[in-house]
Amino acid sequence: MSDFFFYGTLRHLPLLQIVLGREDDTLEYEAARLADHGVFQVADTPFPHFAAAAGCNSSGILVRGITDEETARLRFCEGGFDFELRPVSVALEDGVSTYASVFFPTTQQAPTSEPWSFDDWARNWSKISVISAREVMAWYGRKTPAEISVSFPGIRRRASAFVAGQKRAPDPEWDLSQDVIVAAHHHPYTKFFSLQEIDVQMRQFDGHMSDVLNRAAILVGEAAVVLPYDPLRDCVMLVEQFRAPVFMAGDPAPWIWEPIAGLLEPGEAAETAVRREALEEAGLTLGRLEPAGEMYSSTGSSTEYLYLFVGFADLGGDVTGMGGTDEGEDIRSKVIGYEELMQGIDAGLYKDMPLVTTALWLARHRERLRTSA
Structure with a gap:
């Protein structure tokens, strides 16, 4: 098992749990910081760039007990975006130092001089990132990181559309928490568009639940x-x-x-x-x-x-x-x-x-x- 330091979007626990495949609130984590490194805003995107910067202290979280399989999932998620793992020494809140693995960018990402704000990202972009991660990680073991990176712009467009759709007015005649049951969600294809399937039951007009039915849709945005x-x-x-x-x-x-x-x-x-x-x-x-x-x-x-x-x-x-x-x-x-x-x-x-x-x-x-x- 390994310890990881996360300074960017993966500090958002719902996102990290999806990437790790551990959505059961069992993560062991604590606040930490890395000296002489900064997290900067990438121009024209909501994403951060991580780089050495004398005098800066980058805040984040230290997550303990990451398994080899979870490390492979992290590599899959980050590998398509030109990140690599490096060992570093991070400081905990009590001043104790410990070693952890950190994803560093390997290519220039046009960062600005402005510090990246985790709070601003969480407020404005975290929902889209969580939905995107679900589609990305559905392809773990079936596609390479490079293949997913090609599809990622479309994945984010679809996630943004999903978040926008959730804001539309609900139908007062139906309660989705009671009237629709999704037994399984399949991802047979993704590229510019995505084809997804669900095994679903829905409440019928006579009040009974339907049989489990397989339904498919082209996800566009x-x-x-x-x-x-x-x-x-x-x-x-x-x-x-x-x-x-x-x-x-x-x-x-x-x-x-x-x-x-x-x-x-x-x-x-x-x-x-x-x-x-x-x-x-x-x-x-x-x-x-x-x-x-x-x-x-x-x-x-x-x-x-x-x-x-x-x-x-x-x-x-x-x-x-x-x-x-x-x-x-x-x-x-x-x-x-x-x-x-x-x-x-x-x-x-x-x-x-x-x-x-x-x-x-x-x-x-x-x-x-x-x-x-």
């Missing part, structure tokens, strides 16, 4: 969608790109016209996301945003939750062209008049649900938007 609209010219911008799921469905027309859309990053507001996506996909700067609803895109198969907007934009001049990011996107845009858009909707030309939904919202509110422009 939250997405923001915007239909750019020029109220002066009465026209909209659409973007087109190849959609692999449409091709995989056997459809001979997998290049789909859509509004501008993208997944929310953890902690990102939907309004910020659509402005970012408009610049990336179409080089377009949006003005006023009109919320056009929020909803699940396909409740029978996907967890994706959409925030819909109609965004004011100047669509005059040469605003169409090619767009995309370094993620393999290949996008072109076009501007069409409102009447042409609605004719296409009525003729079934457009197959994208967010486009049809935002177009119908625009039809209902168009006169108000044109008057207030």
